[in-house]
Amino acid sequence: MQDFKIFSKILVALTIYHIIIQCYKCMHLCGRNQTCPYKA
Known part of the structure; x- marks a missing residue:
């Protein structure tokens, strides 16, 4: 167990x-475009 x-922590x-x-x-390619799907 x-x-x-430990494994789950590594996975996260x-x-x-x-x-x-x-x-x-994405930001590098799009020139910091606001349409980045991974935007925080």
Whole structure:
């Protein structure tokens, strides 16, 4: 059960990291366009 908690934390961290990377790419490509689907 402890392993599952650790795994879920890692999964959440990776998901957040992925969204940040996608938003950065989108903002870079679109010149900080407000239509970025990953906008916070």
